[in-house]
Amino acid sequence: MKTMDVNLFIRALAIISVVFNHAYIDRYYEAYGSVEDVFFGLSLAGGANVLLLISGFNFAEFIMSKSDVSSLKISLVGFAKKIAIPSLLLTVFFFVILSKFNIYELLFIRNFIDNDRISKFPIWYPQVMLQMLLVLYLILPLVFGFIQSKPWGLSLLFLMITISSAIIGIYTFELDMLKYKVPQLYAWVFVMGWVFYYAKVSESLSKKVFAFIILALSCILIIGPYDLNFYWLCSAGYLLVFYKTIIIGKFLKKILTIVAQATFIIFLFHRFFFEVLEKLSPFSYGYLTLFFFGIFASIILWASATSFSRIYKRNLESVG
Amino acid sequence: MFFLNLDRFNDNVAIISGSEEITYRELAKKINNNSALKLPFKSLVFIKASNDLETIVAYLSNLVAGNIIYLYDSNNKSVVNNLIDIYNPNYLFENGEYTTLHSDKLSLHSETVLLLSTSGSTGTPKFVRLTGSNIDSNAAAIADYLELRPSDRALLHLKLHYSFGLSILNSYMSVGASVVLTNTTAMDASFGKLINKHNITSFSGVPFIFQTLDKASFDLSQYPSLRQITQAGGKMFKDDVLRWSKESIKNEIEFFVMYGQTEAAPRISYLPPKYVEQHPDSIGVAIPNGEILLVDDKKNIIREPNVEGELVYRGPNVMQGYASSLDDLAKGKVVSELYTGDIAKFNELGLFTIVGRSSRFVKLFGIRINLDDLEEYFNTLGQDVICTGDDTKIIVAHTGVSNPNAAISKLSKKINIPETCFQNMQLKVMPILSNNKVDYKAIKSLAHKNNKNYFRIFKFIFTKSFWKDYFKELFTTLGFLDKSLTVKKLFFREFPDNTSETASFKELGGDSMTYVTISMELDEIIGFLPERWESLSIKDLIELESKGGEL
Incomplete structure (x- = not known):
């Protein structure tokens, strides 16, 4: 048996669930999310929210912890670039191969316009993330002093604001047509990650318990207990705030290690590989084949790109 | 001063230039007739440094006249123009003629007679200021330890604007010996022929020249007139020193390893030939009338052997100081002793060894690395490379050695620095300064440019070694390999x-x-x-x- 960092463990499971769910949906369902599907289908919807929670957790750890405003801004921009550049390249790729174009999709604002998309990947996620990061870029420098002196309090304040915006968003606006893929409905999950981070590093049990309770209540309020997302978020939150490591089998750890490292690539490319299999396979196949193909092809792509990049840099200086 | 009353050497042959041969008496006459001596006041004169008689006459004439001379590299016109703008010389001497630039009296120190650039024509306007006594005392010291005779004949192939080249001229003239001027280099096939044609008794070189001669299988036995070979201008690899020393002894030639800096006009020390075999990496002892000391970080003198410290030199040949502007030429002596910037130690025999130049050290991962040592290491593997770099990367430059990556891999394990800190760079031609020293700055600049050469980078993707490494890395990333x-x-x-x-x-x-x-x-x-x-x-x-x- 081996120990694994709980952050990475949850990340790996979350992305597996995203791919599985999409594979399942592509084969059987147009929509997902109700508890009946857990029993009558095998939907594992909820991974995307967990990824968002972890993103928020890591954001607090690596970006909000910067010692000055300019470092904060630089890190924030760096983080945004790492999301934007591959997403943009992939978007353009799909525009080209499908011979279609949409300016809003290119500008990553289509989630505010309609629920259609050309790109064959969950583009809503980078759209929502980049939109949130833009707002944070403007706001965080103004409250930088509080980030340094009262991070826990500030994160709770932001959480209240974002929960409010989610509730107002759900009950006031018609977001159904946008499939709710707008930042005001997801920001609270991202900020919840901050709350969890500050609770965890404080080592205070009361803060950790408080954070978990806030999560559960927010989930009930916004998601409702009849949605798998609720259980995903609560389970992930529980592990994230109360545990540092988790004990699992050596082989499983090896698999999850690779999956965790390849998370972003898997997220971006699994749907593309679904399409590839669809176009190329002469045989019929079920959702499991689709799932495994999506995961493994994405992992191979990630490993190839990583290896290429390392060898390229290592040998960059050979001159002919 | 050696340059005064050169006619004291009568009809000894002074200069041989092409087919022209002039005696000291004739040379003295030319000097006396030179217009440098007819100037109304002390002037600043820029002389184009060609290895020809007119340049020598102009140089000696202006020394006699007490003017301040700067010998400039004729290949670097833009650099010279920049220097002319900064220093505003009165006269320019080139192609046998003086050109008057202006007739204003400049504020020039009475004792300063020579300006030497501290780098090999890279364009820096920083000069070393030397007096007549500096160059005279150094010429005499060199003649002393080399035991130069009036019958000696030096081959002057080094450039006159380079302090080493100039010191050969000065030291041979100080004893009434002959100097054969040539633009032939060690890379030319006719180099050896010249030695025999003029019965040369001595030639000098920097490490690069000796490496060039090695590649051309230069055989000392073919040159019976030779009695001395001198090496300076940088540290020569131990193995090379030993090889040249052995060959020299076989052919009854004295092989001198020497050390100096432009700031010391330039000679500081020499290694007597009898010590070369046992101490091939030593720079020897101070020249006559000079003194070498070592100091620690706190400037305390180190008196124990085998303790490293900065090498400091004292002697009558230490410069007055530096000049970066015209105003500086009015200054007198501001330097009493010379802090060389070289780290050295001495042994029980009192022989000094340079451990490294402070500028030839880099620090990576907290480890101080001597780039000269790295070059030596590669040399022991039979690889002729040049190492340079900074605190982020070590550049290993060469013009084609077999499998440098394997050597780098070995070295990286030896000194515990990741392989990726090394940049392997093959060049068509090694950049060399006009004083025949390696141009480290140019190598670094090339290394930087190569990193931006995307076409070359793109081409690299189609090489076998790239794909071999790629698949190995792929399987490692996926966990199939350790x-x-x-x-x-x-x-x-x-x-x-x-x-x-x-x-x-x-x-x-x-x-x-x-x-x-x-x-x-x-x-x-x-x-x-x-x-x-x-x-x-x-x-x-x-x-x-x-x-x-x-x-």
Whole structure:
């Protein structure tokens, strides 16, 4: 048996669930999310929210912890670039191969316009993330002093604001047509990650318990207990705030290690590989084949790109 | 002063230039008739440094006249124009003629007679200011330890604007010996022929010249007139020194290793031939009337042998000081002793050895690395390379050696620096300064340019070695092969611009993406993932690695 960092463990499971769910949906369902599907289908919807929670957790750890405003801004921009550049390249790729174009999709604002998309990947996620990061870029420098002196309090304040915006968003606006893929409905999950981070590093049990309770209540309020997302978020939150490591089998750890490292690539490319299999396979196949193909092809792509990049840099200086 | 009353050497042959041969008497007459002596006041004169008679006459005439001379490299007109703008010389001497630039009286120190550039025509306007006594005393000292005779004949192939070249002229003239001027270089096939044609008794060179002669299989036995060979202008590899020394002894030639700096006009020390075989990496002892000391960081004199310190020289040949502007030419002596910037030690015999030049050290991962030592190491592997770099990277430049990557790999393990800190760079031609020294600055600049050469980078993707490495890395990434990664290599891979071990992952600007990769690898390397590892310094993580996970 081996120990694994709980952050990475949850990340790996979350992305597996995203791919599985999409594979399942592509084969059987147009929509997902109700508890009946857990029993009558095998939907594992909820991974995307967990990824968002972890993103928020890591954001607090690596970006909000910067010692000055300019470092904060630089890190924030760096983080945004790492999301934007591959997403943009992939978007353009799909525009080209499908011979279609949409300016809003290119500008990553289509989630505010309609629920259609050309790109064959969950583009809503980078759209929502980049939109949130833009707002944070403007706001965080103004409250930088509080980030340094009262991070826990500030994160709770932001959480209240974002929960409010989610509730107002759900009950006031018609977001159904946008499939709710707008930042005001997801920001609270991202900020919840901050709350969890500050609770965890404080080592205070009361803060950790408080954070978990806030999560559960927010989930009930916004998601409702009849949605798998609720259980995903609560389970992930529980592990994230109360545990540092988790004990699992050596082989499983090896698999999850690779999956965790390849998370972003898997997220971006699994749907593309679904399409590839669809176009190329002469045989019929079920959702499991689709799932495994999506995961493994994405992992191979990630490993190839990583290896290429390392060898390229290592040998960059050979001159002919 | 040696340059006064040269007619005292009567009809000894002074200069041979092409088919022209003039005696000291004739030379003195030419000097007396030179217009440099007819100037109304002390002037600043820029002389185009060609290895020809007119240049020598102009140089000596202006010395006699007490003017301030700057001998400039004729190949670098733009540099000279820049210097003319800064220093506003009165006259320019080129192609046998003086050109008057202006007739204003400049504020020039009465004792200064010579300006020498401290670099090989790279354009820096910084000069070393020397007096007549500086160059005279140094010429006499060199003639003394070399035991020069009036019958000696030196081949002057080194450039006159280079202090080593000029010192050959000065020292031979100081004893009434002959100098054969030539523009032939050691790379020319006719170099050897010249030696025999003029019965040359001595030639001199910098390490690069000796390497060139080695490649051309220069056979000393073919040159019976030779009695001395002198080497200066940089550290020659031990093996090369031994080889040249052995060959010299076989052919009854004295082989002198010498050391100096332009700031000392230029000779500081020499290694008597009898010590060369036993101490091939030594620079020997101070020249006559000179003194060498070592000082520590606090400027205390080191008196114990085998203790390293900065080499300091005292003697009548130490410069007045530097000049960076015209105003500086009015200054007198501001330097009493010369801090060379070289790190050295001496042994029980009192022979000094240069351990390294302070500018030839780099520091990577807290390890001080002597670039000269690295070159020596490659040399022992039979690889002729030049090493330069800075605190982020070591550049290994060569014009074609077999399998340099294997040597780099060996070296990286030996000195415990990741292989990726080394940049292997093959060049068509090694950039050399006009004083025949390696142009390290140009190599660094080329290295930087190559990193931006995207076409070359693109081409590299189609090489066999790239794909071999790629598949190996692919299988390693997927966990099918052992990674044999260390903490140091891991952090250098992810943060190639960082070579400090005191920084932590967070301080290096690590983000959530690199966090995942590094935590996975650390888990493998250390055996578990240390708590809050992202805030631990690289040094702490390395310690954990070495202690199997316990701090």
